Amino acid sequence: MTLLSVEGVGIDFGGLRAVNDVGFSVSPGEIVSIIGPNGAGKTTLFNMISGVYRPQRGRIALDGTDVTGMAPNRLAERGLSRTFQNLQIFQRMSVLENVMTGCHLRERGPVLGDLLSLPSSRRRSAATSARANALLERVGLARAAEREASSLSYGALKRLEIARALALEPRILLLDEPAAGCNAVETEEIDHLIAEVAKSGVAILLVEHDMKMVMRISGHIVVLDRGEKIAEGAPATVSRNPKVIEAYLGTQAAEAGDAVG
Amino acid sequence: MTMRLSRKHLTLIVLAALVALAPAFFPSNFYYRIGSLIFVNGLAVTGLVVLIGFAGQISLGHAGFAGIGAYACALAPGYLGLHPGLAMLGGAGLSGVVAWLIGRPILRLKGYYLAVATLGFGILVSMVLANEAGITGGPDGREVAELGLRSALAAIGIGLNNAQFWYAATGLSMLAGAWVALNLHDSPSGRALRALHDSEVAARTVGVDVARLKLQAFVISAVYASLSGSLLALMNRFITPDVAGFLHSVEQVTMTVFGGVGSVPGAILGAAVLTLLPQALTVLQQYENLILGLIMMLVMIFMRDGLLPSLMRRLKGRE
């Protein structure tokens, strides 16, 4: 029951091997985390899986179909959705409109109908608006719906991106550091949200620096270092792996032990 | 959404009221003509709001489409025996097709590269119009047939003089154009366009077919430009290749950005101010360029979002 399978993918930038020969798989309802020090290639891997970069080596399959190098919008049509580490918010749109745009695949229709505001177009907008409002409720942003997105705090923007990604009704959701810049309470909320989404059968691929969170919610962890996979397995196994402690946790081993313990 | 709908309707009501009530203050027929010029420009800049303001794609060649629209009205009645009104629609269709054909490769370009490609297109159109004198009449221009709608209206009891008729015709066209653009703004396609403007990569990941939507915006704005060119030709009964020239393209982009590129009423205000300004400056004719250039720089430096959005923000701030 594999939904996403990544086999031996790699990409070079200039002479640099950004990612090399990485493989793993994610099943529906499973939470898989990718961890590793800064520059390990986590975001680059995300960009390849979501079609932003075309892998130079290897193969990516979604639900058994080869989707290597497929454009992001085609992947979205197949149920792959993502958030961004450094936020890609639609700044000049309202919070509500951001999430409504996440429903694009569901609400799009003939442009002529949109130009003339035909009833069918208005109906699509109204339905989307209702759905988007419900999602904002879910991430705790309902009261900010009409505000301009750029006016939100960093933590709120992170949640807005998750709501927008969920609006797609994804089968697999890629979250790039969803808890970065969030306080403890917000992190816990995001934590719950992710677990809840996974429980509904969505496969989740997570990049996160908050080790406590990763250890708590992941079913499976993939460890990258300098573009290569150095370990994978259940949280408890990975955190005891000497290679991981050396490469990833390094001098912070004590702190990591604390985090794991 | 009800709030948003009412904003759209409010905008339309204010625009319609201004168009309808302004003639009460006109001391002479000449002012109907200036009003018509504002509306023709207002229609063109509304199309540019869709392209530049919504989709974030620059064009320095949209006058090329105005040229196609204008010369469709000038040539089709004589060569094809088409009614000028149908020629206007035919020109709009032709502009749409041309925009669709050149938009596919051009819109892969970004920023300044897109600017130079569109500029190249506009210059090609104006050059063909100027150089194929055997067909187009060349740089000296040519006459345009009478639309004939005014006499038809007179026959059913609506008697308007020429200036009044064109004031009404261009005013209604501009209002219709504004209505369509405002519809688009809050529609699924409009959201997708504005989304790709803010972040192309995020728009893609939510499923927006970026190339297709940019192309749609390009075609829509080309149709606007074409219609405005047709109206100008029919109203003046005369047209020269300048309508397609680089300066005309720049003038319209300037009006749009000056008034507020993301806002339909803003761009129309920009069209009004920059159409009126040269009229007001005719007294200071030798200073016209100096003042125009200065105003363009000052507004863009101190009111980055354009005249109307900046003014609105200042008003809101004071409340």
Added chain:
Amino acid sequence: MPELLQYLLSGVTVGAVYALVALGFTLIYNASDVVNFAQGEFVMLGGMITFFAWQAGVPLPLAALLAILAAAAIGVLLNKLAIEPARGAPVASLIIITIGASIFLRGGAQLVFDKQLHRFPSFSGDDPLRVFGATILPQSLWVIAGAVAIFLALWLFFARTLTGKAVLATANNRIAASLVGINPNHMMTLSFAVSAAIGALAGVLVTPITLTSYDLGVAMALKGFAAAMLGGMGVPAGALVGGLLLGLIEALTAGYVSSVYKDAVAFVLILAILFIRPQGLFGRGTMDRV
């Protein structure tokens, strides 16, 4: 054959002017990411100021120097008063600002000077030189030599001097450059001064051949912009190749196809090249970082 040579010679002459204007675009673009549509006005200022100073009795070389310095000063003012305050504005706004500056300078020139066509004497007389059956004006040689000298000087400046390397570093990464102690604003000011001076020099060199008037800036800016894009915006060598290529194509088209469509062919070519290589002939491709 003499025909072809004749076209090539006139193409190279015009191309050298385009290359200089394109170089001005490129220098400013590198320092500030701004495409300065007022670039053509510097060419106009170079010719006009030289003419009026010369007419007032200033010796021609001194008049030319005066014009170049004045243009450089105007370039610096343009940067300080209009470009720096608008830092970070969207492309469309920056285009309007520089086009506004172009209209402003044109309006100023029309007031301070006049609306006539002007010419001052060629530097080395007007007797055409014969080359394998074709002819070339001595002034054309001045234009070509001027362009060669400027490109050489600039290459030395970038490759050999610390300031030149600082300019390149700023173009590459503004923040990193400021971290190592380079002041990006100084680099911008320098770039505007230098590219205005180069534009003015082009104006001085070409005026005896093509004459000058207050309104030639737009056409110059368009051609220079096109040449810079052709070569790849931001690459000095691209400006040289783009300018020469544009000049040659125009001359060959005018000679063999049709003189009225010489500008058209240039733009068709630019469109074609942009479709095949959207970053220009020498430009580097970029990858969006997310």
